[in-house]
Amino acid sequence: MLEETRVADAAVPSVSEKYEDIVARLAKVVERLEGGGLSLEESIAAFEEGIRLARAGAARLEEAERKVEVLLEGDRTAPFSGQEK
Amino acid sequence: MPERLPPKPATSAGQFDLFGKRAGGPRVYSVSELTREIKAILEGRFPSVLVKGEVSNLRAPSSGHLYFTLKDADACIDAVLFRTEARRLRFSVQNGLSLVARGRLALYEPQGRYQLVCDTVEPLGAGALQIAFEQLKERLQKEGLFEAARKRKLPFLPRRIAVVTSPSGAAVHDFLRVLHRRFPNLPVLIVPARVQGDGAAQEIARGIVRAAKQPRVDVVVVARGGGSLEDLWAFNEEVVARALCGCPVPTVSAVGHEIDVTIADYCADVRAPTPTAAAELIARVKDELLADLAQRRARLGRAMRGQLERRGGLLDKLRARVADPRRLIGDRKLRLDRARQRLEDMLHDQIAARQQGLRALRERLQAQHPRERLHRLEREVARLEQKLKSLAGRTLAVRRHRYEGLTARLDALSPLKVLARGYAVAFDERGHALQRAMQVQAGERVRVRLHEGELSAQVLEKKNE
Numbered sequence: 001m002l003e004e005t006r007v008a009d010a011a012v013p014s015v016s017e018k019y020e021d022i023v024a025r026l027a028k029v030v031e032r033l034e035g036g037g038l039s040l041e042e043s044i045a046a047f048e049e050g051i052r053l054a055r056a057g058a059a060r061l062e063e064a065e066r067k068v069e070v071l072l073e074g075d076r077t078a079p080f081s082g083q084e085k
Numbered sequence: 086m087p088e089r090l091p092p093k094p095a096t097s098a099g100q101f102d103l104f105g106k107r108a109g110g111p112r113v114y115s116v117s118e119l120t121r122e123i124k125a126i127l128e129g130r131f132p133s134v135l136v137k138g139e140v141s142n143l144r145a146p147s148s149g150h151l152y153f154t155l156k157d158a159d160a161c162i163d164a165v166l167f168r169t170e171a172r173r174l175r176f177s178v179q180n181g182l183s184l185v186a187r188g189r190l191a192l193y194e195p196q197g198r199y200q201l202v203c204d205t206v207e208p209l210g211a212g213a214l215q216i217a218f219e220q221l222k223e224r225l226q227k228e229g230l231f232e233a234a235r236k237r238k239l240p241f242l243p244r245r246i247a248v249v250t251s252p253s254g255a256a257v258h259d260f261l262r263v264l265h266r267r268f269p270n271l272p273v274l275i276v277p278a279r280v281q282g283d284g285a286a287q288e289i290a291r292g293i294v295r296a297a298k299q300p301r302v303d304v305v306v307v308a309r310g311g312g313s314l315e316d317l318w319a320f321n322e323e324v325v326a327r328a329l330c331g332c333p334v335p336t337v338s339a340v341g342h343e344i345d346v347t348i349a350d351y352c353a354d355v356r357a358p359t360p361t362a363a364a365e366l367i368a369r370v371k372d373e374l375l376a377d378l379a380q381r382r383a384r385l386g387r388a389m390r391g392q393l394e395r396r397g398g399l400l401d402k403l404r405a406r407v408a409d410p411r412r413l414i415g416d417r418k419l420r421l422d423r424a425r426q427r428l429e430d431m432l433h434d435q436i437a438a439r440q441q442g443l444r445a446l447r448e449r450l451q452a453q454h455p456r457e458r459l460h461r462l463e464r465e466v467a468r469l470e471q472k473l474k475s476l477a478g479r480t481l482a483v484r485r486h487r488y489e490g491l492t493a494r495l496d497a498l499s500p501l502k503v504l505a506r507g508y509a510v511a512f513d514e515r516g517h518a519l520q521r522a523m524q525v526q527a528g529e530r531v532r533v534r535l536h537e538g539e540l541s542a543q544v545l546e547k548k549n550e
Contacts, residue, residue, distance in 0.1 A: 019374075020241030026381050033388035036395070043392045050385040057378045061371055064244070066270040068261060070252060070277060071295060080275050084252035 019060045026053040117194070124192040127199055131190040136162065136201060137209055140182045151178055155186060155201065163200035164188070170204060175318075176217035183209035214314050218321050221348055225323075230330045230352060237335040237354045239367060242374070243303035245272045246367060247296035249289055250308040251280045256339070256360040260308055263364035268371040274299055279319075280309040286322035293328040293336070304335050304367055307349055308360040311342040320347035329353050339363035504536035511542075522547040 029050040032038065038046060069077040070084055114122070138155030145151050149168030154161045164186055166178065178184070188203035208216040225231065246264070250257050252275050264271060278292040279285045289307060296305045307329070309317065319325060320340045329336050329352040338353035339360040350356040357363035504510065511519040512532045525531060525544050533540040 018241065023241075023378070023381070026378075026385075030381055030384045030388060033385060033392065036392065038392070040392075040396060043389065047385060047389040051382070054378055054382040054385065058375065060242070061374055061378075062270070064268075064270045064272055066265065067272040068275065069273070070275045071247075071299065075295070075299065077274065080252065080273075082252075082258065084275075084277060 017056075019057060022053050022057045022060060026050055026057060029053065116197075120192070120194050120197055124194065127190050127192050133187065133189055133204075134201075135185055135187050136164075137183065137185045138162070140178055140180055140184060143178060143180045153178065153180075155184075163198065164203055165200055166203045166206060174206070174213070174217075176208060176213050176220050178206060179220075182216070185209055212314075214318060214321070218348065221321065221323055221326070222351065225326055225330075225348065225351070230326070235330075235354075239335050239337070239355055240303040242369065243271070243367060245274060245299070245301040246304050246306060247274045247276055247299060247302045248306045248308055249276045249278050249292035249296055250306075250360075252277045254280065254308075254310055256308040256310040259310075260306070260339070260360040260364045263361045264368050267365065268368040270371075271368055272301070274302060281312065281316045281319055285319035286324050289319055290324040290328035293325070293332055297332050297334050302334060304337060305332055306337040306339055306357075306360075306363050306367070307353070308339040308363060309341065310360065311345065314345075317341050317345055317347055320349040322348070325349055326352045337363050337367060501536065504534065507536070509540075510534045522549050 029046050033043060033046045033050065068080040070080045071077055136155060138157050138161075140153045141156055141161070143151065143153040149171060151166040151171045153164055153166075155164050156162070166174075166186075171178075184206045185208075186201060186203045186206045188201045190199055191202045192199040207213050229235070248257060248260060250260075257275060261273060264273065274296065276292040276296045278288040280289065293305055293307065296302060307320065307325070309320065317340055320338070326348045329338070329349055335355070336353040337355045337357050338347065338349040339357040339362065340347050340349055341359075343358040346356075355366060357366050510533070512534065513519055513525055514530055514532075517524065519525060519531065525547065527544050527547055529544050531542055531544060533542050
């Protein structure tokens, strides 16, 4: 029902954005929306931004790859087996 | 070397006669000889001795040797700690420090003074390590390195965790177990370092520096399982302290057991009592984060629905208020209608009144219509006409009468009457009656008027009289 293009680019969480920043933004959006005082258009934009942030936050939690590595000389890494001396 | 063994120590001073010249009397030493003998006795008797006392008069010349005096309430003894031994100390020798020195006595012949040449010194009471710990702690504290203002907060959710530790230790396994129980997919980078023994501190320090340089590392942990103070010593060394304080990303110390406190604990941004506690401090429970997100999302949805409902309600209310005016409009229409009616009535009345006035005026005007005057005038004109006619008739008769009289008289006078009696009148071409012959020329044409008719004639000859 809502067009993608109506959400400003700034509302899209960037790849480098930290999880806590995303959640902080989400919290702010929720508060803004709960506080009322927004126009209908602003409400819709805020809601969309919030959904986007919630998705980005969840994605951020999932995207980490469980990788335990050992730092070798020359800054190479190798999988950590637990047998290292 | 003395030529003879020195005599047995005298039991009484009275046995000596210093000034007697007795053969086989007491032997006279040279200073060197005596000193040499004392040296031999002293050094032979105390090749290794433990002495306790308080350090005073400490001197540390550029040679790196340490010179000081050990003293107690009643006596003192000079002591030296040569550079090689001094460098091995983990604490620094300071005035006022009570210590136990182990060494040998040595006599320096040129000055005839003896001193204690120390192999090692140990602080008295607290151990050397304890003293060293306190000393480093005090020094770093003075630099302000432990101040709370320096402490950085751990990232809410690190992208990657570096752990400087022994890869074969229990600490790393405990850490990983707890970490991944809380957040199953958090990436970890193990930076191997020996955590005890000679050179361990340097490896740990280097590990910290390297760890911070690796991509996406948001926190650096130094970890080691429990052990004796000696085992944990690397974490009390200055090089580790400096590396932690200089680390560009937040640091966590997780060394030993809960009761063990190291210099690293003071320097790190966060002190974890144990490696497992470190994992708990660093990683939030992922399920809780997900639940929190879901809850926020639900709140978002509720807030949005609330907004829409509020707006819907507001719309309904407004709509209801919009309906009212419609009824009002009916009322107003009626009122307007009545007013219009009144206005029309009024208008009609006014028009009627005016029409009435107009009619009256018209009647008055009618009364003043010129026709009446016209009739009067016409009658007057007719009368005058009549009068004029009768008057004119009379005048005409008079005139005719006069005219006839005049005509008769005129007729009597007419030259034509003369002509009737046989006279003629000649006229020149210009119509002038000729009275004198000179009026014409010979040959000129003339008209001759007779009583009846006229002649055209030509003058043949003229005779002027």
